[in-house]
Amino acid sequence: MADYAFSHRHLLGIEGLNRLDIETLLELGDKYVELNRRRVKHADTLAGRTLVNLFFENSTRTQGSFEIAGRRLGADVITMPIATSSVKKGETLIDTAMTLNAMRPDLLVIRHGSSGAVKLLSRKVDCAVINAGDGTHEHPTQALLDALTIRRRVGEISGMRIAICGDILHSRVARSNVACLNILGAQVRLIAPRTLTPPGAADWGAEVFTDMRKGLAGCDVVMMLRLQQERMDGAYLPSAREFFHFYGLDADKLSHANPNAFIMHPGPMNRGVEIESGIADHKTRSLITEQVEMGVAVRMAVLETLAKNAPEPGVAK
Amino acid sequence: MTGLTAIYNARLIDPATGRDEVGGVLIENGVIVEFGPSVMKTAAADVKIDAKGKALAPGLIDLRVKTGEPGAENKETLQTASDAAAAGGVTTFVVMPDTDPVIDSVALVDFIQRRAEGVAKVKVYPAGGLTLGLDGAKMSEIGLIREAGAAFFTNGDRPVEDAGVLRRAMSYASSFDALVASRPDTPALSKNTVMNAGAFAARLGLRGAPPEAEWIALERDLMLAETTGVRLLADCISTARSLAAVERARKAGVKVSCSVASYSLFFNELDVGDYLTYCKVQPPFRSETDRMALIAGLKRGAIDAVVSAHDPQPTEDKRLPIADAAFGAVGLETLLPCLLSIAIREDIPLAQALKPVTSGPADLLGLPQGRIAKGAPADLVLFDPAAPWACDRDDLVSRSKNSPFDGRKFEGRVLRTWVNGQTVYERG
Numbered sequence: 001m002a003d004y005a006f007s008h009r010h011l012l013g014i015e016g017l018n019r020l021d022i023e024t025l026l027e028l029g030d031k032y033v034e035l036n037r038r039r040v041k042h043a044d045t046l047a048g049r050t051l052v053n054l055f056f057e058n059s060t061r062t063q064g065s066f067e068i069a070g071r072r073l074g075a076d077v078i079t080m081p082i083a084t085s086s087v088k089k090g091e092t093l094i095d096t097a098m099t100l101n102a103m104r105p106d107l108l109v110i111r112h113g114s115s116g117a118v119k120l121l122s123r124k125v126d127c128a129v130i131n132a133g134d135g136t137h138e139h140p141t142q143a144l145l146d147a148l149t150i151r152r153r154v155g156e157i158s159g160m161r162i163a164i165c166g167d168i169l170h171s172r173v174a175r176s177n178v179a180c181l182n183i184l185g186a187q188v189r190l191i192a193p194r195t196l197t198p199p200g201a202a203d204w205g206a207e208v209f210t211d212m213r214k215g216l217a218g219c220d221v222v223m224m225l226r227l228q229q230e231r232m233d234g235a236y237l238p239s240a241r242e243f244f245h246f247y248g249l250d251a252d253k254l255s256h257a258n259p260n261a262f263i264m265h266p267g268p269m270n271r272g273v274e275i276e277s278g279i280a281d282h283k284t285r286s287l288i289t290e291q292v293e294m295g296v297a298v299r300m301a302v303l304e305t306l307a308k309n310a311p312e313p314g315v316a317k
Numbered sequence: 318m319t320g321l322t323a324i325y326n327a328r329l330i331d332p333a334t335g336r337d338e339v340g341g342v343l344i345e346n347g348v349i350v351e352f353g354p355s356v357m358k359t360a361a362a363d364v365k366i367d368a369k370g371k372a373l374a375p376g377l378i379d380l381r382v383k384t385g386e387p388g389a390e391n392k393e394t395l396q397t398a399s400d401a402a403a404a405g406g407v408t409t410f411v412v413m414p415d416t417d418p419v420i421d422s423v424a425l426v427d428f429i430q431r432r433a434e435g436v437a438k439v440k441v442y443p444a445g446g447l448t449l450g451l452d453g454a455k456m457s458e459i460g461l462i463r464e465a466g467a468a469f470f471t472n473g474d475r476p477v478e479d480a481g482v483l484r485r486a487m488s489y490a491s492s493f494d495a496l497v498a499s500r501p502d503t504p505a506l507s508k509n510t511v512m513n514a515g516a517f518a519a520r521l522g523l524r525g526a527p528p529e530a531e532w533i534a535l536e537r538d539l540m541l542a543e544t545t546g547v548r549l550l551a552d553c554i555s556t557a558r559s560l561a562a563v564e565r566a567r568k569a570g571v572k573v574s575c576s577v578a579s580y581s582l583f584f585n586e587l588d589v590g591d592y593l594t595y596c597k598v599q600p601p602f603r604s605e606t607d608r609m610a611l612i613a614g615l616k617r618g619a620i621d622a623v624v625s626a627h628d629p630q631p632t633e634d635k636r637l638p639i640a641d642a643a644f645g646a647v648g649l650e651t652l653l654p655c656l657l658s659i660a661i662r663e664d665i666p667l668a669q670a671l672k673p674v675t676s677g678p679a680d681l682l683g684l685p686q687g688r689i690a691k692g693a694p695a696d697l698v699l700f701d702p703a704a705p706w707a708c709d710r711d712d713l714v715s716r717s718k719n720s721p722f723d724g725r726k727f728e729g730r731v732l733r734t735w736v737n738g739q740t741v742y743e744r745g
Contacts, residue, residue, distance in 0.1 A: 193460075193492040194545065195485050210492040234448075234455025235485060242458045 006305050010122050010129040013138035014179040022147065022183060028301035029148045029294065036072070036297055045304050046075035049106040053079040054096075055132070056112040061267060061292065062132050062141075066109045069299035075107070075307075093117060094124055101125040106307055110134075115172075128306035136170050141302060142266055143176035145295040147184060149287050150221055152294070154262050158185030161218050163257070164206075165191040166225035166247060166274050169198050169236075173266045174225060178204050191215035193247065195236045212247055216257040223264045224249050227274045240273050250276040262287050320363035321345050322738060325356055327368030327699070331375065332668045333676035333688040342373065344695040347737035352689050368699055371732060374671055376408025376439075376696035377653055378678040378687050380468075380498075380576055381553065381624035383645070385716075386432065387425075388417025393629040393716045395429070398649065399437035401715035403742035405650035406698035406731040407625070408439050409686055414446035415473035421446030421457040426465040438741040440686070440696070442468040447486050447497060453477045456486040460493050468682050469496035469550065474599060474644075476502045480537060487547040496681060497542075498550040498576075501534035501559065502600070511639050513586040513601040521592065523639065526601055528556045535559050539566040542573055550681065551575040553626060555600035557610030564619055574621035574681055576673075577611055579648055579655040580721055582623065584608070588721070594635045594642035596721045598626070612663050615670065621681060623673040625652040629717030647715045651722045657702055657729025667702060695738035704730040 004020050014022075035041055051070040055063050063079060070077040080100070091099075093112075100108065101124065108129045110118045115135030122129035133139040150157055162181055168174045168190050181188050188206040190197065202208050209215030216222060232240045244250075254261065263279055263286045271277045280286055325341035329352065341356030342349050358365065379402070385392030393401075395412070402410055412429060414420035420429060426443050433441035445467035449455045459470055470490055476499065477483040483499075490497050507526040512518050514525025535551055539562060542549035551563050554575050563575045584602040596602060614620045628645030635642050648655075652674065660670035679687030686696045710723035734742040 194488040195492070235482070237489070238449075238456050238458040238460075242461050246460050 006309065009306070009309055011140055011302055011306060012119050012122060012129065012131045014140045014143050014176045014183070015138070017183065019183050022144065022180060025144055025298065025301045025305060026148050026151060028305065029144070029298040030152070032297040032300040033152070033294065036293070041072050042074065043072065044074040046070065046073040046307055049075045049307055050104070051075045051077045051107040051109065051303065052100060052105040053077065054082065054100070054108060054110045055079070056082055056110070056117075057133070059111055059132070061295070062111065065292070065295045066132065066299055069296050069303055070107070072296070073300055073303055075303070093121065097121045097124040101127070106310055107303055128310055130302060130306065133172055135172065136175070137172050138176045139172040140176050141295070141299055142173050143180035144302070145291055145298040146177055146223065146264060146266075147180055148294045148298050149264065149291050150262070153287055153290065154221060157181065159187070160220045161187045161189065162221040162223065163189040163191055163216055163219040164223045164225065165212065165215070165249065167196045167227050167231060168192045168201060168225070169196045170228065170231070171225050177223065178206050182206070189215050189219065191247070193237065196231070212253050213256045216253060219257040219261055221262045221264060222249060222254065222257055224275050226266065226268060227270055244273055248272070248274055248276065249279050251279065254279060260285060264288060264291060266291065321361065322364040322366065323356055323360040323362035324366045324368055324373060324697070324699070325358050325360060326370060327373035328370060328702075329353070329373055329689065330667050330671065331689040332672035333690070335668045336689070337666065337668045341368070342689060342695070342697065344738040347695055347739070349689060349691060349693050349695050351691065371699055372667065372702045373697060373699050374667075375675040375687050375689055376698045376734060376736065377406050377674040378684065379407045379410040379625050379627070379649065379652060379674065380550075380622050380678050380681070381413060381578070382410040382627040382649065383413050383415060383629065385629065386416065387428070392631055394436070395432050395441060396436035397714070397716040398627070399433070399439045399441065401647070401649040401713065402439045403734045403736070404714045404731065406653045406700060406734050407649050408696035408698070408734060408736045409442070409684065410439065410649070411442045411444050411468045413473045414444050414471065415451060415475070419446045419450050420444070421449050421451070421462075423458065423461050423465045426462055426467050430466060439736050442466070442682070444468050444498065445470045447472045448477060448482065451475045453479060454482060456482070456489055459486070459490050459495055463493050463495050469498050471498035471500075471552065474500060476500060476504065476534060478504060480541065483538070484541050484545060487541050487545040487549070491545050491547040494548065496548045496550055498552040499538050500552040500600070501531045501538055501554065503530040503534045506530035506533070510601075511597060512589045513603050515586060515604065517586050517589070521589070528558065528603065528607075531556055531559055531600060532562070535562055539563070539571060539573060542566070543569070543571045546572070548572045549574070550622075553578050553581070553600055553624065555581045555603050555611075556607045560610060560614045560619060576622035576624045577620050578626035579623050579652050580626065580646060582608065582611055582615065582659055583655050584721060592639045593721070594637065594639050595646060595719050595723060597639055597642050597644055598628075598646050598721070599644045612659065615659070615673065616663070616665050618669065618672065620673050622678040623652070623656060625649050629715055630719045631717055635719050645719065646721050647713065647717055647719055649715060650713055651708060651720060653698065653700065653731055654708070654727035654729050655722065657700070658727045661703065661728045695735055697735045698731060699733040700729060700731045702729050704728070706730050
């Protein structure tokens, strides 16, 4: 695998990647976990390169994670303050992209509330684009960091049974994870009430359950999703307490999974809604803070790999 | 009750199996332990009841009853409704959530169950409101309310107009395999109407509800049931075309069942006659063609449930110009006589005619009663299948007397009713 070349210019989603692409990134991610655990966490792989963070949606952890990843690799990192930028003054998305492109960044990390918006921007710029979440479509670095977490803590993903529970319908994390885990050979299960199950989910290569206890049977990993507050107002769900009763991860429901099954959550959590506090903080079984750590490492791997693939100036266009 | 009770020398009718033969049942601890021709006068029982050749059938199950409890106890309470039910041979009924407050929470379901346990002679199950306060906007806690014991979910007489809300509520309910009942109606077409639209309404100078009001809503409900996979009960359909739509959808694999109000099998629009407010009901009495189509449906087993659509209204809300009068008719005491009369007049075997008030609704709700079988609760009704009598509303047990059957002749009368082997009604 050492001589396998990751050939993509952008990372827009898990869709389009193959198993070797993913494993290449995860292996590099492994290396950066070791670096990040040292006292001095600095590499100069991206020295002289420019990384621009462009977050059209509020984000604390993903934006911070990309910033740290870029800085640790020695890149010049700029986070564009969208709230006060020209976007708010009526500039179109494409114009923003063209303007940024003229500043000649090497890497552009974009989060946007509309599915497909990141792909649209990627067509208008010369640099590498990394999707940090677009609408309810994809969030590929989340899936990669989850895979890295599982691989390091639980073991070989192939053949593992993994449940993804909660608001699948509105989740880009779920879409990327189903794709990624399928490519890596896991048996994926989706657990949600039907209002939060996307139509056609049964064709995603995952088994769909409405009964959480049945769905968790035999699972090695339980991934909970964040339930947005606005979903609980009676349109998709009657109430937070009903959701917790049937789909919140508590000790009883977890007991239907494999003994010592691991617990994951992409954060931020709604304690008492989708997950009980005691479970979220479980000393040996909760991987939630570890996911955050793996996030920085896997993003370093992604940044390095894409920066390497960037064509020399002058070659482009 | 301890010991054995035998009811012998009966014409035993069990719609679930089609049984119609001379025999009896043996009851122990409220449960049927033996039945059939072998149960005779010589049975070793502590209590022996001679049925004198009259018909013995499972007690009726009525999927649509309104009481005034909580909120309008002047109309009917759970107690008076259950007394009326017992007198009508109805041993199980479902109360609709259109009360004040609406039955849309675990606490209200619990209230109905506790009240019924204390005061009702017959078995009472609450239906849960599909949306909060029946507002047609936000779904209720369907999962928790179902766990608390709601029989099914419905918006009662306030149809959910927003198809998006209904779709999501159906979809959500299907996660729990809950039954959703919907009375198909399009308020934009039926608002402020009094009776069926047509020539007769025009002659009376009354605003009529066109059957399209039912068809449009029903077709919408059927489509949403198909795409969401929910179990749908098309509640109180009243036209030939509605029944055809349900049968067509069922054939296509949609999980749909249907109910018909007993009055829709008995009356047509002409019965509104001289502005009779007791005949002002929702859905309205339809055309004779519609009525005959529903009876044909009953004959071929296409109707899953016949309901009383019991809706008590006090005199002060009925003795008004028909446009101002309240909708609704009481029906618990006339459900069985109405069906028996139709069975005789239309030559329908009793075991067939009674299926939609016994095993039909029992199967929809997954109840053990509604059948004569070993281990089934001894909920039974003894009736004279041919006794002629005329209904007099003043003789009704129900607190409200608003019956369209007042003065009508019936063939078939309840003699005695048992719930869990205990006599709850005996005709004096």
